[in-house]
Amino acid sequence: MAAADQVDPIHQFQIHPIIPLHIGGYDISFTNSALFMVVTIAVASAFLYMSTASRALIPGRLQSVSEMAYEFVGNMLRDAAGKQGMQFFPLVFSLFMFVLVANLIGLFPYFFTVTSHIIVTFTLAILVIGTVIVYGFAKHGLGFLKLFVPHGVPGYLMPLVVAIEVISFVSRPVSLSVRLFANMLAGHITLKVFSGFVVSLSALGAVGIAGSVLPLAMAVALTALELLVAFLQAYVFAVLTCMYLNDALHPSH
Amino acid sequence: MFVTSAFAQESAPATAEGDTHAGTAVPAEEHGTFPPFNAETFPSQILWLVITFGLFYLFLKRVVMPRIGGIIDVRNDRITQDLDHAARLKGEADAAVAAYEQELAEAKANANKIGQQASDAAKSEAESTRKKLEAELEKKLGEAEASIASIKAKAMKEVGTIAEDTTSAIVEALVGGKTDKAEISAAVKSATR
Numbered sequence: 013m014a015a016a017d018q019v020d021p022i023h024q025f026q027i028h029p030i031i032p033l034h035i036g037g038y039d040i041s042f043t044n045s046a047l048f049m050v051v052t053i054a055v056a057s058a059f060l061y062m063s064t065a066s067r068a069l070i071p072g073r074l075q076s077v078s079e080m081a082y083e084f085v086g087n088m089l090r091d092a093a094g095k096q097g098m099q100f101f102p103l104v105f106s107l108f109m110f111v112l113v114a115n116l117i118g119l120f121p122y123f124f125t126v127t128s129h130i131i132v133t134f135t136l137a138i139l140v141i142g143t144v145i146v147y148g149f150a151k152h153g154l155g156f157l158k159l160f161v162p163h164g165v166p167g168y169l170m171p172l173v174v175a176i177e178v179i180s181f182v183s184r185p186v187s188l189s190v191r192l193f194a195n196m197l198a199g200h201i202t203l204k205v206f207s208g209f210v211v212s213l214s215a216l217g218a219v220g221i222a223g224s225v226l227p228l229a230m231a232v233a234l235t236a237l238e239l240l241v242a243f244l245q246a247y248v249f250a251v252l253t254c255m256y257l258n259d260a261l262h263p264s265h
Numbered sequence: 266m267f268v269t270s271a272f273a274q275e276s277a278p279a280t281a282e283g284d285t286h287a288g289t290a291v292p293a294e295e296h297g298t299f300p301p302f303n304a305e306t307f308p309s310q311i312l313w314l315v316i317t318f319g320l321f322y323l324f325l326k327r328v329v330m331p332r333i334g335g336i337i338d339v340r341n342d343r344i345t346q347d348l349d350h351a352a353r354l355k356g357e358a359d360a361a362v363a364a365y366e367q368e369l370a371e372a373k374a375n376a377n378k379i380g381q382q383a384s385d386a387a388k389s390e391a392e393s394t395r396k397k398l399e400a401e402l403e404k405k406l407g408e409a410e411a412s413i414a415s416i417k418a419k420a421m422k423e424v425g426t427i428a429e430d431t432t433s434a435i436v437e438a439l440v441g442g443k444t445d446k447a448e449i450s451a452a453v454k455s456a457t458r
Contacts, residue, residue: 025300027310038308045306046313053321060329067336069343075336082333102326110321129301131310136318197301 021204025128025197045132048117048124056113081109085250092254093261100257103143107136108250115196115242119235127245128196133189140253141185148260159263188252195245199238206231428453 029041060081063074071079085105089097111127118125126132148156160177161170209227213220300306432453433444 022300027300027303027306029309033309039305040309040312042313043306043309045310046317049313049317053317053324057321057324057329060325060333064329064332064336067332067339069336069340071336079333079337082330083337102322102330105330106318106322106325109325110318126314129306129310131301131307132314135311135314139318193301 021201021208024124024200024204027129044124045126045129048114048126049132052110052114052117052126055117056109059113060109081105088251089254089257092251093258096261097254097257100143103140104250104253104257107140107253108246111136111192111249112243112246115246116239118196118200119238119242125196125200127192128200130189130193133193134185136192136249137185137189140188140256144256144260147257148263151260152263156260156263159259163264184252184256188249192245192249195241199234199241203231203234203238206234425450425453425457428457 027043027045029039029043030047031042033039033041059074060078063072063078066072066075068075082105085108086098086101089101089104093100114126117123118128145156148159152158160174160181162173162177165173206227210224210231213224213227216223429446429450433446433449436444436449
């Protein structure tokens with residue numbers, strides 16, 4: 013079984029409990045997934061907290077990174093949702109940092125990738141859409157439903173357009189979560205498959221070791237690509253969050 | 266060999282994981298289903314995600330973001346302040362330059378005026394001196410002319426006497442005897458006329 017696990021690209025996604033907990037028939041054990049969530053927030057918090065500890069007027073390298081992340085997300089939100097949108101800055105910034113750091117930590121060998129589980133990304137997406145719906149109705153009341161009724165559409169087309177708008181709104185949490193989940197999952201599987209080739213080929217002797225250079229190079233290149241994807245998916249998640257929040261602020265588009 | 270030892274190392278934690286699976290009596294079919302779609306792990310993941318993300322959100326909102334925002338605000342304030350300060354200093358410098366230039370222009374005008382006055386005064390003084398000198402010279406010239414005229418008259422008068430004396434001497438030498446003074450004087454007068 014151990015030998016099979018070597019090349020089993022799915023093995024890395026398995027969840028196993030570290031501290032088993034069962035309450036009311038639910039398994040809420042502290043798992044490796046939970047451990048890496050804790051690691052993610054610990055790393056992100058520690059980095060942001062310690063890099064800004066000196067509050068230097070002229071920032072050092074680490075403080076620059078923290079400030080860049082802060083202003084990057086801030087500008088993103090301001091561009092997408094305007095000044096009013098800045099009340100959601102903490103939410104978008106935490107989402108961005110959480111997804112980014114979780115993605116980056118997942119790139120380390122033997123580390124678990126929190127965002128490679130659909131339930132995690134879906135929970136985050138539901139948090140976003142839930143915020144949009146709750147804030148939208150709280151701010152605009154039933155006026156929020158204007159989101160589904162675009163201006164300037166002929167009356168006979170209205171039912172069709174409204175149906176399409178509703179479907180697109182409902183599919184948002186799905187697309188938001190599946191995009192992140194699928195990217196991380198696929199990337200890690202590919203990485204594991206190529207790394208598995210290296211191991212299997214090397215077991216074949218001298219010729220195999222020589223041949224394993226190719227998948228090794230591929231694994232290196234993929235690692236670089238995954239680094240890009242890790243950042244890009246965090247960015248995409250944050251930018252879409254900003255756009256959805258803009259809908260909550262200005263439903264009549 | 267390097268590769269085989271790495272292989273052996275990697276297989277060790279894998280078997281250890283297999284043991285923990287067996288030890289915690291996780292259902293065997295977990296290995297059969299695709300882990301991300303295994304609904305049995307959902308409650309635990311949701312719960313821990315809510316806990317960790319909630320803590321992360323609160324920490325960022327309460328501690329980190331005010332801090333970074335504060336740092337950036339302080340910096341922006343400082344930059345604005347410095348820019349204002351620089352603008353004020355520039356204004357002061359400009360005013361100083363303008364005042365200097367004005368003073369310079371005034372000084373130039375003054376200098377011109379003083380120079381003009383001095384040259385005017387010098388000119389008028391020179392003019393008056395010249396006039397005085399001219400008048401003096403005129404006067405001296407008149408005097409000289411008068412003295413020349415008197416000397417000339419006197420000389421002319423003496424010329425008559427000399428001529429009479431000479432004539433009487435010549436006549437005495439040629440004719441001999443005493444000459445009549447009145448006769449000679451009349452003769453000289455008629456000759457010189």
